[in-house]
Amino acid sequence: MSKYKQQPIDFAGLKTISVFSRGGKVRVEDFARTYEKGGGLKSLVDSMPAILAGDSFRAVVDRILEAKAKGKPVLWGYGGHVIKCGMAPILLDLARRGLGHGFSTNGSGSIHDFEIGIAGWTSEDVEAVLPDGTFGSAEETGRWMNEAISEGSAGGLGMGEALGHKLESCGKPEFASKCILLSAYRSSIPVTVHVAVGTDTPHTHPAAVGAAIGASTYQDFRLFCSMVKELNGGGAYINLGSAVVMPEVFLKAVSSVRNLGHELKNFTTVNLDFIQHYRPKVNVVDRPHAGSGGKGYSLTGHHEIMIPLLAAALIEQCD
Numbered sequence: 001m002s003k004y005k006q007q008p009i010d011f012a013g014l015k016t017i018s019v020f021s022r023g024g025k026v027r028v029e030d031f032a033r034t035y036e037k038g039g040g041l042k043s044l045v046d047s048m049p050a051i052l053a054g055d056s057f058r059a060v061v062d063r064i065l066e067a068k069a070k071g072k073p074v075l076w077g078y079g080g081h082v083i084k085c086g087m088a089p090i091l092l093d094l095a096r097r098g099l100g101h102g103f104s105t106n107g108s109g110s111i112h113d114f115e116i117g118i119a120g121w122t123s124e125d126v127e128a129v130l131p132d133g134t135f136g137s138a139e140e141t142g143r144w145m146n147e148a149i150s151e152g153s154a155g156g157l158g159m160g161e162a163l164g165h166k167l168e169s170c171g172k173p174e175f176a177s178k179c180i181l182l183s184a185y186r187s188s189i190p191v192t193v194h195v196a197v198g199t200d201t202p203h204t205h206p207a208a209v210g211a212a213i214g215a216s217t218y219q220d221f222r223l224f225c226s227m228v229k230e231l232n233g234g235g236a237y238i239n240l241g242s243a244v245v246m247p248e249v250f251l252k253a254v255s256s257v258r259n260l261g262h263e264l265k266n267f268t269t270v271n272l273d274f275i276q277h278y279r280p281k282v283n284v285v286d287r288p289h290a291g292s293g294g295k296g297y298s299l300t301g302h303h304e305i306m307i308p309l310l311a312a313a314l315i316e317q318c319d
Contacts, residue, residue, distance in 0.1 A: 026051060042316050056297045061313045063268040063295075064099065064236050068318070072235035072267075073101035075227055077250065079242035080108030084123050085303040087240075088113065088180045090311045095189055097318055102190045102227045103160075103180055104220075106245040107200035110181065110193045114163055115141055117171040117179035135201070142205025144170050146212075153212040158220035160184075160191035190227060192220035194249045221249065228253040231267040238270040239284045241303055247271075247283035254288045265292035272299045272306055 030050040035043065045061070048054035067074050076091055083105075094100045105113070115122035118140060129135045136142075144166060152162020164185025167176075176182050184191045195217045197203060197210065228250070231237060239246055250269075257264050269288055271280040276298055285296030299306060 040316075041312050045313050045316075053299060056299060057310070057313075059295075060238075060268075060270050060297050060299065060310065061317065063297075064238075064314055065317055067234050067236040067268065068098055070234040072233065073227065073230050074099050074235065075102045075104065075231070075237045076100055076240060077104040077237065077242060077246040078109055078240040079106055079246065080112050082241045082303050082307070083109055083112040083116065083180070085307075087303055087307050088116065088178050088183075090307055092177070092180060092183050094311055094314065095184065095187070097315065099314055099318065100189070102192070103184055104192045104194065104224055104227075104246060104249070105160075105180075106242055107193065107195035107202075109242075110159070110163060110195075111141065111145070111200060111202065113179055113181050114145055114167065117167045117175055117182050118144065120172065120175045120178075136204060138201070139205075140170075142202045143207045145202045146205055146207035146209065149216050150207075150209050150212040153216040153219075156219070157216065158223050159193040159195070159213075159216040160220055162216060163193065164191060190223060192224045192227070193217060194220060194224070194245055196245060221253070224249065225253045225256050229257045229262050229264065232262070232264045233266055234268075236268040236270070237284070238272060239280055240307065241273050242280070243273065243275075243277040244279055247280040251283040251287060265294060267294045269294070269296040270299065271296070272301070272303075272310070274300065274302050276300055 032049040032054070033047040035047050039047075045058060048057060064074055074094075076094075078087075078091070091100060091103065112122040115138075124135065124138075126135055145163065148162045148166030149159055152159065152165065157165065160181065164181045167179065167182040167185070171179065171182050176186075181191055195213060197213060202208060203213065228237070237250065239250065254264060269284050271284045273280065281298065285298055288294070289296055299310075
C-alpha cells in the first residue's frame with residue numbers, strides 16, 4: 001500500500017468521444033505510395049506522402065515552376081558549405097534552364113567558389129594549420145580577391161561582379177563551368193556577395209582594403225534589394241545553407257524595398273538546410289509574409305542530396 005497522502009485521480013467519470021466523429025489530421029489517402037521499379041523521378045516525388053515535408057517538397061517545386069511561368073525571378077542565396085558540397089554545377093544548370101535569375105552568397109561562399117575557379121579545389125584542413133597560424137593565408141586567394149575588390153570598387157562594381165571579372169584573367173578555363181562567380185559573370189547573371197568584416201580569410205591579407213570591401217559589398221546589397229523587389233507577385237527566393245548572414249540580408253532587403261514604396265507580396269520563400277535554425281526560420285520562412293500573402297517553406301536535409309533532388313524534380317517538370 002502506498003505511503004503517499006496524495007492518491008491517483010479517479011478516471012471513472014472521464015468523458016469520451018467517438019474516433020469516427022472526431023476524425024484525424026493524418027488520413028490514409030495522404031500516405032506514401034510504394035515506388036514501382038522504373039517509375040522515374042516524377043513517380044518518386046508523387047509517391048511521397050501528402051504529409052509535412054513530402055507536401056512541402058512538392059509545393060516548393062510547384063511554386064518555383066510557377067515563378068518561371070509567370071516570368072518572375074527565382075533567386076538562390078547560399079552559404080559556403082553549398083559550394084564545398086559541389087553544388088555549383090547544379091545551380092548553374094538551373095540558371096541555364098531559366099530557373100536561376102540571380103545568386104547571392106556570404107563571404108565564405110565567394111571564397112570557396114573563387115578557389116574552385118583558380119585551382120579546382122578548396123576547403124583547407126583548419127585543425128592542421130590553425131596551430132601555426134597559417135590558416136587562411138593562401139597568397140593567391142587573398143591577393144587576387146582583394147585586388148578584384150579594390151579594382152572593382154574603384155570602377156563602381158559590386159563584389160560579386162568584381163570577382164567574376166577578375167576570374168576572367170586568373171581563373172582556369174577547365175574549372176569555369178564549376179564556378180558560379182565566373183560562369184554567372186559570363187552570362188550576365190547577377191551575383192551579390194555579402195560579407196561581415198573579419199569573418200573571411202582574405203580580410204587578413206596585406207592587400208585587404210577595408211574601404212573597398214565595405215563599398216563593394218554595400219553596392220551588392222543595393223543590387224540585391226533591386227533583385228528582391230522583382231519577387232513581387234510570384235517570385236521565389238531559396239536560402240541554401242546560410243543560417244545567419246543571408247537570412248539577415250534578405251529580411252533587410254525586404255524591409256528596404258517596402259520602405260521605398262515598392263509593393264512586395266505574394267511570393268515564395270524556402271529555407272533548405274541540414275539543420276533548421278531560428279534565424280532563417282523567422283527571417284526567410286515566416287516574417288517576409290506577415291500581412292502580405294505568399295508562403296514560406298522549410299526543407300531539411302543534406303545539401304548533397306536535397307539540392308540535386310530538388311533540381312531534378314524541377315527539370316522533370318520544366319517546359
